Amino acid sequence: MEDGPTREEGVAVVADGTDRTSGAELPFADPAGRPTLRTVAELAGVHVSTVSRVLNHVGGPGVRPASRTTAERIRRIAERVGYSPNPHATGLRTSRSRLVGVLVPRLVDIVLATIYEGIEEATATYGFSTFVANTGDDPTAQRRRTEMVLARRVDGVIFGDAYVDGRFLDEVAGRGAPFVLVSRRAGDYPSVTCDDVLGGRLAAEHLLALGHRDLAVIAGEPYASTGIDRTAGFLAACDAAGVHVPGSRVVHSRFDTEGGRAAMSRVLADGAAPTAVFVVNDFAAIGAMGVLRDAGLVVGRDVAVVGFNDVPLAGSLPVGLTTVRSPMHEMGVRAAHLLMRRLGGEEVASERLVPVLVPRASTLGDRGA
Amino acid sequence: MEDGPTREEGVAVVADGTDRTSGAELPFADPAGRPTLRTVAELAGVHVSTVSRVLNHVGGPGVRPASRTTAERIRRIAERVGYSPNPHATGLRTSRSRLVGVLVPRLVDIVLATIYEGIEEATATYGFSTFVANTGDDPTAQRRRTEMVLARRVDGVIFGDAYVDGRFLDEVAGRGAPFVLVSRRAGDYPSVTCDDVLGGRLAAEHLLALGHRDLAVIAGEPYASTGIDRTAGFLAACDAAGVHVPGSRVVHSRFDTEGGRAAMSRVLADGAAPTAVFVVNDFAAIGAMGVLRDAGLVVGRDVAVVGFNDVPLAGSLPVGLTTVRSPMHEMGVRAAHLLMRRLGGEEVASERLVPVLVPRASTLGDRGA
DNA sequence: CGCGGTCGCGCTAACGTTTGCGCCGAACGG
DNA sequence: CCGTTCGGCGCAAACGTTAGCGCGACCGCG
Structure with missing residues (x-):
């Protein structure tokens, strides 16, 4: 039983000497030539289960998976051959992935x-x-x-x-x-x-403080809590300030640029333009701004627009977009x-x-x- | 050993009795309660390998994995219990994932x-x-x-x-x-x-046709072929038209809005503004436009800007962005x-x-x- | 010096799937 | 009625990993 080191040597020699088709030619490698637990075990002259314990039980100050020297040697060899556990085998065994x-x-x-x-x-x-x-x-x-x-x-x-x-x-x-x-x-x-209700309220308070009373909301998809809550928060704050936003001025939309365009067009088609619009998403807001521009209105002067999220380019737009920053x-x-x-x-x-x-x-x- | 059919009946009853939904107590389920090949095999009264063959060998007009009736039954049962193969086991066995x-x-x-x-x-x-x-x-x-x-x-x-x-x-x-x-x-x-060289050329030809001769390029990262090729194509087309773009007018940048801002600032700091800028990325172009605006220049009138990629919002910007559309x-x-x-x-x-x-x-x- | 506790470690049985091999029974030809 | 063929299907061996079990050895304490 004194052949631990000898075995290691022996196999190492084989590993060097043999000349198979692909890659590093390790003993007991998997079909792709990657080292397995067995490879490491063989090179270290210990049993595969020992290698498994050493490599998995990282912490554990109380119980040690192997003697210090054995563990050291195993880790060194695993490192050298570039062992990495096969997640399929692990997953299969532990049924966690x-x-x-x-x-x-x-x-x-x-x-x-x-x-x-x-x-x-x-x-x-x-x-x-x-x-x-x-x-x-x-x-x-x-x-x-x-x-x-x-x-x-x-x-x-x-x-x-x-x-x-x-x-x-x-x-x-x-x-x-x-x-x-x-x-x-x-x-x-x-x-x-994000506290979307609060976000909606912030948008409303900002616009109300600027004196706007003629408001519209582009509210996003009706099934998404983001749009729902932002709109609810906005409308609640308006209510509290005694400002009424008619139902026809609250329109649903997709959350993208195109959705904002479509919704803004509908608002404009419906009658006179509002003095301010809250759009529950920045990209939809950009779309809305595009439509306003096309209608000959200057955003920031004729119509105020507030978006939501503060995406990185909101500040770089030709007209910087006021928005509610959410910690995405x-x-x-x-x-x-x-x-x-x-x-x-x-x-x-x-x-x-x-x-x-x-x-x-x-x-x-x-x-x- | 003559209990094949009997076993099937017995187990089938159990399976029916518990009536669908999650905790359905299937025989030989995996630790999470999901059916395995074995589950299906047991219910069908056949061997697990037969189930495997039936479920995998989809096509194969010549060789059949099992008799028509057996195959049918197996597929029906697999469907009923909601069998889905465990990818870890498959991956382990086939070493493909x-x-x-x-x-x-x-x-x-x-x-x-x-x-x-x-x-x-x-x-x-x-x-x-x-x-x-x-x-x-x-x-x-x-x-x-x-x-x-x-x-x-x-x-x-x-x-x-x-x-x-x-x-x-x-x-x-x-x-x-x-x-x-x-x-x-x-x-x-x-x-x-994308044929980026061609893209750069298209941008150059467009600007040259509009009469621009005082050009700058915001060229992206020096290690990315996209920026390199777009810039090369642009400069080659300028050369061909006898227009020289000095090296100081070709500046590298990150591909995002912030990168465009920084690069454009450097161009402006370097002397008089060019009459046209080619930016190899739309977002960087947006950043560049922001800087131009801040410098009091009107994009499209004082300075022309061409971007790259045609991201969805390029057309919705307050100033629509001319750009080279790549099929992303x-x-x-x-x-x-x-x-x-x-x-x-x-x-x-x-x-x-x-x-x-x-x-x-x-x-x-x-x-x- | 004796005894109990602890620790190292190898063995083995799974985990769910695929696949080569070979058996069995049915069909068929003679 | 027997021999051959062949389709259908079961058997068992992997694949690489984990974990329970149990044995032996060492260590420390009394």
Whole structure:
């Protein structure tokens, strides 16, 4: 039994000497030539289970997975041959995948992309990877894409495209897959959102303070809590100030530039232009500004516009866009942490992050340039 | 051993009795309660290998995996219990994962997000899923993220963040991981790009035709083929027309709004403003326009600006942005197909897609509004 | 010096799937 | 009625990893 070192030498020689078709020619490599636990075990002259324990039990001050010298040697060899565990084998054995699925309406929406960046960044620190899938806010696609991520055996899901009624989520919950929501709330499911009601209120107070009384709202999709809450907060603040916004002046829209164009056109077609417009999304606001421009109105002088989110280019537009800044990246990060805690079995509560108004030329005119 | 049919009846009753929904107590389910091959096999009264053959061998007109009736029954039962194969087990067995890794500089860049959408859409039709990771164009992050996707045993990788020198890619190629590039070319590796040289030429010809002779270029990052080629095409066309653009008028920049601001500021600080600027990215162009506005110059009248990509909001800006439209989504789709063909063992060639100039107010002035 | 506790470590049985091999029974030709 | 063929299907061996079990050795304490 004194052959531990000898065996190591012997195999090392074989590894050097043999000359197989692909790559580094390690003993007991997998079909792709990558080293496996067995490779390392063989080179270290120990059993594969010992290698497994050493490589997995990172912390554990109390119980040690192997003697210090053995552990040291194993780690050195694993490093040298570039061992990395096969996630399929691990996943199969443990039935956990260190994978999370992320569903978003559209990734080309900077808001969601920013949130996703936060998610990806935070999950990576836990050693998790993420799948993203677009659903385009289409229920069929939501269902199909959710099936897909579940079929991939993700450990959890983050929905960025929740419908406020939460019916679909009830189904998913029934399947036992842990999930959290981000950006939009729904039902009583744990979510990380911006305080959208407050955001709407900030927008209203800003416009009211500037003396506007003739207002319109471009309210986003009727199924998204973001648009709903922002609009509700805005209208509530107007009410409180004794300013009435007629129903015909609150129009739904998609959240993109094109949606803003369409909605603004409808507002203008409906009669005289309002003196101020609150648009629940910056890109829709840009679209709305385009229509106003085409109608010969100067944004910031003839009509004030307030957007929502403060996307990076809002300040660089030819007419800087007044907007309500929402902590998008932060929301992603927090949603990821929330999910991780749920995966740990914790009961978690929703979080609502605070938005801030950023005044610019689109409401202040020259003073804001 | 003669209890095959009997067993089927018995178990089928159990399965019916508990009536659908999640906790349905299926026999031989996995730890999460999901049905496995074994579950289906048991219910059908056949061996697990038979189920596997039936469920996998979709086509095969010549050889049949089982008798018609057996196959039918198996498929029915699989459907009923909601069987979906465990990708870890499949991956372990076949050492293929139906996963592709996608590396991009930043997903909040609409250009890359759009390309990614194309990739995701196309790979999904092959039954593949995608990991995306941001690298921020940072070599260290590129290396780390690449390690990460390879450690996940992806079948292939799509790089959207290639450095033109391709040194890092040489390493990756040495590891034997199949990959293709998208958006940016590098070395002789297969890539799907826009014909950026042509795009630069289109921009130059447009400005020259409008009579501009005093030109500047905001050229993007020096390591990205997109910026390099667009700039080269632009300068070559100027040369051909006998117009010289001094080196001090060609400045590098990041590809985002902020990068455009910084670069434009440097151009203005350097002396008199040019009469026209070619910016190799729409967002950088927006930043540049912001700086021009702040300098009291009216874009489209005092200074012409041409961007690149034609992102959706380019046309909705208060001053519509003249830009070179690149087929972003299409590039993603094609890159995905290209990778799939590589995975099939084919030798593949790079593709270059044709861009189109879209003239708007930023060069045409009022005529473009 | 004796005894109990602790620690190192190897063995083995899974995890769910795929696949080559070979058996069995039915059909068919002689 | 027997021999051959062949389609259908079961068997079992992997794939790489994890974890429970149990044995032996060492250590420290009394």
